[in-house]
Amino acid sequence: MSQMTYNEIFSRLVKASYNGTLEQEIKEIEAGGNETTKEYIYYAMGNGDQEKVVFQINGCEGTCPEEDHNCEAACLFDAIIRDMEGKVVIQDRNCTHCGQCIDTCSYNSLIDKKEFIPLIDLLKKKEVAVYAIVAPAIVGQFGDQVTMGQLRAAFKHLGFYGMVEVALFADILSLKEALEFDHAVHTEEDFVLTSCCCPIWVGMVKRVYHKLTPHILPSVSPMVACGRGIKRLHPEAKVVFVGPCIAKKAEAKEKDIRDAVDAVLTFEEVKQIFEATGINPADMEDIPSGHSSAGGRIYARTGGVTKAISDTLDQLRPDKPIRIKAVQADGIQECKELLRSINSGDIKANFYEGMGCAGGCVGGPKALLKSELGTIHVNAYGLSAEAHTPLNNPYILELLNRLDIKDVNSLLEGESAAIFQRDFTAG
Template identity: 85%
Template sequence: MTTYDEIFKRLVKASYNDKLEQEIREIEASGNEATKKYVYYALGNGEQNKVVFQINDCKGECTSEKHNCETSCIFNAIVRDMEGKVVIQDRSCIHCGHCIDTCSLNNLIDKKEFIPLIDLLRKKEVAVYAIVAPAIIGQFGDRVTMGQLRAAFKQLGFYGMVEVALFADILSLKEALEFDRAVNSEEDFVLTSCCCPIWVGMVKRVYNQLIPHIQPSVSPMVACGRGIKRLHPEAKVVFIGPCIAKKAEAKEADIQDAIDAVLTFEEVKQIFEATGVNPEDMEDITSGHSSSAGRIYARTGGVSKAISDTLDQLRPDKLIRIKAVQAEGIQECKEILRSINQGDIKANFYEGMGCVGGCVGGPKALLKSELGTLHVNTYGLLADARTPLHNPYIRELLDRLDIKDVNDLLEGESAAIFQRQFNK
């Protein structure tokens, strides 16, 4: 049977060639009920606020415990009914997508969000921005530059491409200020809210006693989307990264204004193949406005280092410096949060990444996390500025966003786009 990804590629190609309806008829005529479901979700259909869908009834005849979706779910959202069938409980599911890759029977899929955008991209009546996660460097070829990726997205019809690392720079400033305000004794500590929706989701749903310690900041993805829409109110914003969980984050009620669609690196690779766009053949359009701090958010420890280096420059006289501990992978995140919850405090700054290696280890990354980390570190070293305080583009961007002083990132109407409240 034709796979879900193959059907997605066929539909993308047909959409760009004005043959979508014909292609849908041909695929459905030659397939079965599962094929029709693939078409349905590949077209972006399904409940608006859901990402993960169960396309077949399943009694859990899995090949091994390792590939069992029930045991993989960190939020206990997957259970069995009276007949032993696997059921996803929507009230508990955060649609992180972790279960999709563990299901050995391919009964779970995530909704694709690209095809509904194609008319907008082709007609160019609305500016549609691609915003790319810091983990993207190296994913589409060792020698493919950010400038070539920008040209490739423009070839698809995007108005422009923005590196989310630029807004990670702004959040490095904000989180350094938040740390300075919150940590004033050896007993104080904070949990970063930057980057990982799985880490944030674990705090909100499982270890909610720790919510008072989580930094009140949006993720760089949300900051970037909101920043673009403040400057260009009619624009649409599409986030591109290695993570299914970002599709769910973009739909959360308090931040759903920021992002209009999310694509994974794997999906973008399929889109490039379907449309014949090869980033290696593209012109190298000048880019590179982010600092080293923003670029290294993509790997484990990057957030801690970026914020620590920024704090050292922002508050050089502060007696209490950042003492960071990182957790990578779901199991480590659970263990470290459990320890903190029990009063075992070993640091004053905690960073959690749901994937081993950080975002570079995301389930839809195209490279092994070790190689992704190498690319990210190299790209970080190539930055003209080490921290956002040394980055002239940040000062210019903050001015355009009507934020006249970095200390205003802690409060005020202009900085509200970077704020998020985590209530118990």
């Protein structure tokens, strides 16, 4: 019998959890496996250090051929090194648990912990409202014709209380970052870096290019904004983010924002969960959905954040003499080169956007579509929005009111708006 993969074991455990046969399934899998099988089960069940995402298994001691030392090259922060004996060591002080090393390991010795199975009892019992919040990149990932309303129905069939599009809170951050730009940029020498979306981009600034930290706009990511917004309105709720990115699992554990999101699932994991539970989103009823503007929806692709904020600023501050002049970095290498250039004083713009994945979030490592096709779906969904910017979106104005934020300009001040604020200079 061939060794089961990590994903195969995860799928079997999900199915057994919903069927109430988990203990029996674990015994059967262990009986036909080896020590690696036990490690797979351990991390698929959500065990391990709760502060970490990436783990070494399978006797990973760096015994792979030198030409296969891909994990070291993939690490953005020099967290993976070799000790005196040549063994692989992950330095916790440097590791952001972004997951970039996982797919490059030729020997499946690096894995990310799954966070779904510990939630299943909550989903089945329905004693606590558990919300799925979905990244803007989800459009088209589960079928060309699958609507957001059908995805909402699919998550409800899993036991989620509801599904919220993170694009709705990307709208709020477009407003906030437009106001922040207006507040920070007054001369041709001033510039800012967006903090929206990408934890890899932000992590590179905080860990490598510290001098630029004061230029990061002080906003949380749309994921955090959405999680905190839901919990402001429903304090007992649990929130699960669904996206294409392992790095979001690490972002959700950062000390100053860990209150927002309780678990993170990737698109790949959700596909496995749907298959294990016999759910086909294409067969689901189409529940009414889609309250975000075009700007919030296009956050998923490179340049989308810039366009959303620029369009919002044009409408919000039409008389501002300095408009947004933007440069985007697409992929890890471009992010590195752009930040190195800015750090050395080569300033060619006043608004910088970085996406760690080529194409933006649609190019995330756990996306189900190629980034080009994902971009087409995202752009089409943006064009279908009734509102072009959040200022034209009545749902945003109502949401702000429910969050006790009296008007758009109040996003930069007051206790209510603090849920969208982040201090990157605090360490």
